[in-house]
Amino acid sequence: MKTVSPFRELEPNGEKVRIRFAGQELLLRAGGNLAAELLAAGIVPFRRTSVSGAPRNPHCMMGACFDCLVEIDGVTRQACMSEVTEGMEISRPNAGAEDGA
């Protein structure tokens, strides 16, 4: 997982809260758009397709393409349509053993 992100926050301020993505602890801006905050945190990929296992990240950021699907507290949701809240447990949907670490 990459930690240097090609997405830069213009004003890196605001309260940050702890969440977990695929077992990794992250500090994200509270109330921020989840997809945007995960991109800024350098997350690649958000998920793998069920057809070929290809990696995917957000494409449209407006709730249309469904490529940013993640599992939030057990329910599959569009990250770009979700807000960051303290203690979120996020995993890759249908993650196999490879995602365990």
Place this chain on the structure above:
Amino acid sequence: MVLEADLVVIGAGPAGMAAARTAADAGLSVLLLDEQPTAGGQIYRDVERATGRRSAVLGKDFTRGLDLVRELGHPNIRHIRSAVVWQIEAGNRLTFTADGAATLASFKRLLIATGALERPMPVPGWTLPGVMTAGAAQILLKQSGIVCEDAVLAGSGPLLYLVAAQMCRAGSPPLALIETQTFGDRLSAVRHGFGAFRGWRMLAKGLGLLSEIRRAGVKRYAGARDIAIDGEGRAEAIRFTESGRQQRIACATVLLHHGVVPNTQATRSIGIPHRWNDRQHAFVPECDAWGRTSVGDIFIAGDGGGIGGAEAAVLTGRLAALEIAVDLGRLSRAARNNAAAPIRRRLEKELAIRPFIDAAYPPFPEALAPADETIVCRCEEVTAGDIRGYAALGCLGPNQTKAFGRSGMGSCQGRYCGLTVTELLSAANGRTQDETGYYRIRPPLKPVTLGELAAVNTWKNKEPAE
């Protein structure tokens, strides 16, 4: 509890916000449902919360959206945020999910103002992480104050200039601006010179953006062909040819764009007829000059009824609201006509430049007829070659492709492959786009969980407006 309103508006973009206010001023009760946590739509996304730095980067054309958002402060308007409409039914009812519960709403009239989507741009590698739409980059800026670094913009259309200029202002100019339109496109656009002249302010704005981009030293390419994105597990470079010369630019992000198209999921789900529009190169729902459709009590306004841009969307929203007020006995025809006349004059001016833009910045031909190996259905990973293969086996329409190979059956429900599949089948079968048709769109328009269906909503009628 079933929420009741004279008018339910789906979508709080420019068309929906303007319609809500005009209807509220005429005395109608309005329920405004929008998927986002704040009003504005994609064009004015989160404009209420845009800070000083962000506003400076995005410019005046963005911050003017604040006026529309403020118009929602009217006692007759109830705006429910993060509300996802997933079913519109006969009997003037619809269902939406908000706050984790499914809720019914009933209406005397419904206005669908669901706006536009970026035209899918299937090129090799477009499914790799790091490949996004240019609109996505703008949304990151507008809502989250996040700018893409080491990015390349590719495709055609004025939006690319705007995004490039905004990135320059944010201190992260794109590595390159790779345009697909040709000198010939510009020549054919000159035929629309008069319309372009009438839209001179917009052109002047375009020239201003271009000089900003030039000053920042952004490399521009025109007439690009053979665009492909390379990378192992993520985008690492974009390849293309310009004037016969091969180019390769290493980058972390590729932002694609070649126009926007009406978002027709809601309008199709209720059987409103759609017609192919050759100039806009997309399907457009049928409605009259007030936005009234042939399906009882349902209206359309904004880009969802044909691409006209944000200003035109405001105007069509107001026109629809005036007609709805007449329908419900709140406005006389004479008063409607008086109010509509200046709106129609402005609308005519706004739309005058569209034929010029459509001719000068046509869609990228390679993305309308992708190479066989290119994925067109991102969800189910169906390639253009697969679709052509189905046509060879006798497949005539997009709906049939679902049985052949699941295209359009994934979570996006065809939003990002529908138009490409129509075009591929049309070309392969020698039939028009209207003859080929589109996917049949059925509810739920967005996924809904059993928990949301089972949850009891706590919305009540007559609560004070938010």
